[in-house]
Amino acid sequence: MVIAATGDAPRLTGTSDRVRSFTREIEFDYPNWVWNAAWTKLEQSTLGLPYVFDRGTNKEIVIDYLRTTQSLMQAEGQIEQIYANPDITDKESTSSYVRGQRDDLIARQRSLAPLAEATLQSQITDALAELELTAIGQPVPPVLYHTSSTPLALIVSERSVIQQIANISILPTLTLDDQITLEDRVAKSLDVSTLVVPIGGVGVYPTMVMETTDLRWTLDTIAHEWAHNYLNLRPLGLNYSTTPELRTMNETTASITGNEVGTYVLQKHYPELLPAGSKPDFNFASFHDSFLPSNAEDDPPPFDFRAEMHETRVTADQMLAEGKIGEAETYMEQRRQVFWENGYLLRKLNQAYFAFHGAYADVPGGAAGQDPVGPAVRALREQSDSLADFINTISWMTSFEQLQQAIQ
Numbered sequence: 001m002v003i004a005a006t007g008d009a010p011r012l013t014g015t016s017d018r019v020r021s022f023t024r025e026i027e028f029d030y031p032n033w034v035w036n037a038a039w040t041k042l043e044q045s046t047l048g049l050p051y052v053f054d055r056g057t058n059k060e061i062v063i064d065y066l067r068t069t070q071s072l073m074q075a076e077g078q079i080e081q082i083y084a085n086p087d088i089t090d091k092e093s094t095s096s097y098v099r100g101q102r103d104d105l106i107a108r109q110r111s112l113a114p115l116a117e118a119t120l121q122s123q124i125t126d127a128l129a130e131l132e133l134t135a136i137g138q139p140v141p142p143v144l145y146h147t148s149s150t151p152l153a154l155i156v157s158e159r160s161v162i163q164q165i166a167n168i169s170i171l172p173t174l175t176l177d178d179q180i181t182l183e184d185r186v187a188k189s190l191d192v193s194t195l196v197v198p199i200g201g202v203g204v205y206p207t208m209v210m211e212t213t214d215l216r217w218t219l220d221t222i223a224h225e226w227a228h229n230y231l232n233l234r235p236l237g238l239n240y241s242t243t244p245e246l247r248t249m250n251e252t253t254a255s256i257t258g259n260e261v262g263t264y265v266l267q268k269h270y271p272e273l274l275p276a277g278s279k280p281d282f283n284f285a286s287f288h289d290s291f292l293p294s295n296a297e298d299d300p301p302p303f304d305f306r307a308e309m310h311e312t313r314v315t316a317d318q319m320l321a322e323g324k325i326g327e328a329e330t331y332m333e334q335r336r337q338v339f340w341e342n343g344y345l346l347r348k349l350n351q352a353y354f355a356f357h358g359a360y361a362d363v364p365g366g367a368a369g370q371d372p373v374g375p376a377v378r379a380l381r382e383q384s385d386s387l388a389d390f391i392n393t394i395s396w397m398t399s400f401e402q403l404q405q406a407i408q
Contacts, residue, residue: 015190016166019156022186026178028151028169030204037146037206044114058119059269062215065109065116070213072105113147120265121145124222127264132388133230141229144206145222150199154182157193157355159325162317163244164355170196183348193329193351203228203254215273219265224258227391234395245400248359248373253394255362256377260387303342306365308335313354313369320351373400379407 020027075098082088082095121143128139149172156166174182179196187194200221202208207225212218231237231250240250266273312335319328329350336349346353357367361374368374377394380403384390397403 015156016168018190019154019166019168019186022182022189023154023168023170026170026174026182028171030169030202033148033208034204034206037148037208040114040146041144041206044118058115058122061112061115062119065112066213066215068105068109068112069211072102072109073213075102075105117145117147120219120222123265123269124219124226124261127223127261127268128226131261131264132386133391139226139230140233141205141226143222143226145201145209145225146206147209147211150202150208150210152179152196153199153356154186155195155197155352155356156186156190157351159191159193159329159351160323161320162313162351162354162358164247164352164359165192167356169199169202172198193355195348195350195352195356197353197356201225203232205229215270216262216266220258220262222258223261223265224254227254227257230391231395235398236395239398242398243400244359245373246398248361248368248371249377249394249397249400249403251359252361252374252377253391255360256381257387257391259362305339305342305344306363308339308342309367310365310369312349313358313367316351316354317369373403376400376403376407383407 078098079095079102082098083091085091088094125139125143128134128143129137133139151169151172152174154166154168154170155164156168157164170182174196183194183196186192198210200210200212200217201224203225207222207229209218209221209225228237228250231240231253236246236250236253239246241247312332316328316332319325319331332349332351336346339346339349354367354369358369358371361368361371362378364375364378380394381387381390384393393406394403397406
């Protein structure tokens with residue numbers, strides 16, 4: 001409990017306080033969530049989970065939980081379609097059978113969730129021990145996470161430069177109309193760039209992870225948020241908000257850790273979910289790309305999201321550096337329409353978008369643009385003997401200059 005709420009949890013600054021004048025009534029209640037999640041973890045520990053079952057049973061529980069979650073999402077989607085269909089007049093009667101199925105699925109999901117969470121915690125704990133990221137055989141802090149609806153985040157950036165100056169967690173129940181109204185009010189009142197974004201996890205303790213049916217993503221996110229808790233006990237995490245460079249160092253380190261630990265667990269416990277012949281550095285993006293049909297010489301090349309986003313960020317940075325704020329914003333909106341035409345549904349593409357997404361620079365290109373921090377973090381990982389060596393080196397750094405010296 002003492003460790004709680006640094007990492008990628010919200011922070012208050014002078015700008016944040018001004019933004020909070022618009023959000024105080026709709027902010028996410030972290031203390032109450034942490035208390036409830038901690039109590040849930042205590043209940044799980046008293047039951048001896050996951051050690052009451054053998055390894056094979058624990059694995060089946062996780063798979064069953066994911067299948068139940070998927071069926072529940074499908075049932076909820078069917079109910080939404082019934083209530084949205086203008087040709088159906090008696091919506092309650094028409095949806096009664098599906099609603100009954102949904103209620104049964106909710107009950108089953110609730111019964112499986114504690115078992116699945118305890119199993120994944122144990123599997124990641126074992127992976128961290130095998131990767132030598134432990135003290136006396138145990139990770140510090142222990143791996144604890146809880147699945148729930150995650151808050152939305154109101155991201156605020158200066159208009160003249162892409163730089164996150166506020167990140168306020170707000171209720172996940174806000175409608176899209178409410179989100180847009182909030183963005184517009186803050187943007188006009190403070191002359192800033194704003195965007196409300198969904199988030200997959202939060203580094204409070206126990207960590208918060210969004211509900212999903214994607215096991216690979218879940219494993220990555222649990223390990224990512226644990227990495228934030230690990231860094232929070234060391235200078236890098238304690239200085240998360242000191243500079244934009246340190247924030248990017250934190251997020252990129254956590255992303256690299258999450259990816260490697262998640263892959264390790266997937267290979268050890270769920271190898272059937274990996275394609276044949278995959279390597280430890282398996283990347284789902286490259287796996288997806290490998291199944292795209294090859295283009296004939298006269299066909300246009302496929303749309304490369306990361307390359308196009310990189311180009312957009314670089315050009316926008318150049319315009320802003322020249323003081324062309326209005327032109328940069330017009331350009332980003334034009335580029336958003338290009339992404340839309342190629343199947344990427346971005347509601348807004350502005351300074352706030354890049355300020356948030358650009359900090360996650362574990363993969364080359366993308367929203368980080370030409371920011372040198374991400375490549376430097378990746379270079380340190382490449383020259384490190386192991387993941388433990390990498391994270392234990394970077395965790396004691398307090399400036400980007402130290403990272404630069406370490407990779408020279």
